[in-house]
Amino acid sequence: MTFRYARHTNNLEQLKSFYIDVLGLELLGGFENHDGYNGVFLGKQDENWHLEFTQSDEIANHTFDDDDLLVFYPNSKLEFELLKEKLEHHSIQFVKSKNPYWNENGIQFLDPDGFGIVISHLNLS
Secondary structure, three states: OOEEEEEEOOOHHHHHHHHHHHOOOEEEEEEEEEOOEEEEEEEOOOOOEEEEEEEOOOOOOOOOOOOOEEEEOOOOHHHHHHHHHHHHHOOOOEEOOOOHHHHHHEEEEEOOOOOEEEEEOOOOO
16 A cells, blocks of 8 residues: 655645755656646655645635644664754754654754644664
8 A cells, every 4th residue: 555645735846855955855746837736755765654745726724733743763773863953054943842652752843834744763773
């Protein structure tokens, strides 16, 4: 089974740059003017998941809770530390999570649309 998380945005290019340049995801594909929509697929090659961001003439209507998060689990402590350094290098501000669990087990920040992202250091050796 493959998992896709799809979200409409008003900031397609900003999100694409953020997830590629800051989080290190890869551009897996995309489309232009598919029935008025443009989009990108971001993730990692050979993984069974990816993010899809779309944009159209319709304004994105985002309603979300502070507990709505994308959580990434790096494969090693080194990968976690490198991601953290990259976030700091890009002046990404960390935010306190509504759920104290994530404050103890990772770092949280917001993407360009204001959605929460956690990089967790759980189970790293």
